[in-house]
Amino acid sequence: MPHRYFTTEISDGTAVLRGEDAHHLTRVMRAKLGEKVILCDGKAVEYTATITGFGDELVEFSVEPGYPSAAEPSVEVTLLAGYPKQDKLEQIIRHGVELGCAHVIPFFSRYCVAAPKKEEQKNVRYNRIAFEAAKQCGRGVLPDVALPLPNFGAVCRTFDQYDLVLFCYECGGAPLRELLAQTPAPEGRPLKIALVTGAEGGFAAEEAAAAAAAGAKTVGLGPRILRCETAPLAVLSAVMTLTGNLE
Amino acid sequence: MPHRYFTTEISDGTAVLRGEDAHHLTRVMRAKLGEKVILCDGKAVEYTATITGFGDELVEFSVEPGYPSAAEPSVEVTLLAGYPKQDKLEQIIRHGVELGCAHVIPFFSRYCVAAPKKEEQKNVRYNRIAFEAAKQCGRGVLPDVALPLPNFGAVCRTFDQYDLVLFCYECGGAPLRELLAQTPAPEGRPLKIALVTGAEGGFAAEEAAAAAAAGAKTVGLGPRILRCETAPLAVLSAVMTLTGNLE
Incomplete structure (x- = not known):
């Protein structure tokens, strides 16, 4: 090749x-x-x-x-990921790009353990990781990593941009396949999906309520508790599977 | 809880x-x-x-x-993973357990970069990682990690134990959902599925041929090249999604 x-x-x-x-x-x-x-x-x-x-x-x-490019999925997925500790955000970016996400937007929320620090500097590194992953896995689009949103309110205010916002909550929700089946494909452009996953501390009940009020659909990912670096990749794989983009 | x-x-x-x-x-x-x-x-x-x-x-x-236990999936998935470098096998075990696999069997193959070294000692550590992950994510079964199989021939000789062996090959194959749909559920016990993924170097063409000859179905995971630590988790998420175990 x-x-x-x-x-x-x-x-x-x-x-x-x-x-x-x-x-x-x-x-x-x-x-x-x-x-x-x-x-x-x-x-x-x-x-x-x-x-x-x-x-x-x-x-x-x-x-x-x-x-x-033959490598691009038919859906435009934005990964909104609660800011995790250590190098887990790098893992999420690297694997997320391979699995076909279009954008990564980290955010801070109530129970986030990580605190914002030198984010401009880190963002350069995060975009470099996305760039390298895109090259290596053969993407046709360069996924970007945004500067982190400062709080969950700012996350909810972005929801209007998407056709479907899936809020992954450990307290459960509707099956992903049902939520996807209920969302009609728009004419002439890819379906825009946002996946919202939490950091180590998970979400506060008020945040879950705020997400729902802002139009997000609460989705369940099964009875096992997924780590904050596993959940985005699991739900991204699931979305790509159910939309025929992982075959 | x-x-x-x-x-x-x-x-x-x-x-x-x-x-x-x-x-x-x-x-x-x-x-x-x-x-x-x-x-x-x-x-x-x-x-x-x-x-x-x-x-x-x-x-x-x-x-x-x-x-x-409510946490156990309805399918019994064995992850046969090409032995990767660094701590990637630990990642595969940790996330694989969260995503519901029942067994992990590492193996060495033609293009494996990692070489066998102190495997008994490492196996104790790998099982400890599986145990901790099972406890943390709420599993009802303790997934086990086997000692690595020495070559791909040994991998192929295990295929008879499963109802469906999915060989994940970067040169593509059939869609996972078709292969799953074609496999009837056995009576009175869970469907036993093996997922075979390669290490960094991928598989030799002869290994792909040997897998097919031993009864494996070659599965495609989309047009993007997944890393050796991403592929097992992507295909495991996909299997769990398609069998209703990630909801």
Whole structure:
């Protein structure tokens, strides 16, 4: 399989790759003129590209007409994850990107144990992790990681953007397949789904009530208590399975 | 929710808890006579138990009649996981137990990067991780971790034990929901499913052929390449979703 790189500089049958990726292709992969790679514009369009020149920390290509990436799911899933301790958010981002999520939005809530600290700096690292995971697993879209929302009220105020908001609550709720079956697919664009999962401390009853009041559907994930780093991946896998995107 | 402990010493309305768990209940939880806990026999039967006495590193209980654990899935899933590097097997065990698997069997195969080393010693640790995860997530059965199988031939020779063997191959296969739908439920016992996933290096074409020859069904997990620690959890979540055990 040819190597894949993301670049936004694609137009009129030519493309340019810069920075670390250009360095990687030139120095690490020792690519030659005429070699082919896959370029991806990060918006689910891919191009077969032939190397036509090497410059100062850049590589030039001629590209064939673009084609839609086969790796993108038919649903646009945003993972709203309660901010966990240690490096668990990195795990959630890495695996979430592989499993096809489009956006990750961490948030702080009542029983969150982690406290906000140098979040701008961490966000750069989180987006780098998403970028590397997207490249490695063959995504056609670059999933982004937002700066954390400061409280659960801010989370609830985003719910209007989605066709379906699934609030994963350890006290149980409706089966995921029923909630998905009840949500009609919109015309001409992918179904936008938000998955809301808690941090180690879980959610306060008031937060669960606020989520429901803001339009979220409370979903049950079975009788076993899932860890805060397992729940997002389980529900994401389940959504992808039930929408035919994990086959 | 009362605390949960596993013990096999339950009979005639009484039970005994020993060792570390007895120490935990006595010293850490500072339990008193008359307090209630949930005892589980590790075979999916649970008991409401009342503390009747404390001994030398043991706790005694009177127990009410047992009831079936609500936490156990209706399918018996064995995770056959290619032995990964670093602490990834620990992650697979921990999350696999939460997601309801019954057994974990690591194995070495052609392109495995990890090499067998002190496996008896590691196995004790792996089973301890499974035990802790089972307690924490509320399982009624204690999933076990086997010593690793030395090669893929040994893996294939176990396939006869299962009703359905799903071989997860990055080169794709049939959709999981079709393979599950084609497999009739046996009478009087849970469906036994094996999930076979590779280590970092994936599988050799001969191994894929050997798996198919031994009766495995090759399953596709979508167009994105999943890491060796993500694939088992994705396919396990998918199986649990499709069999109604993640709701």
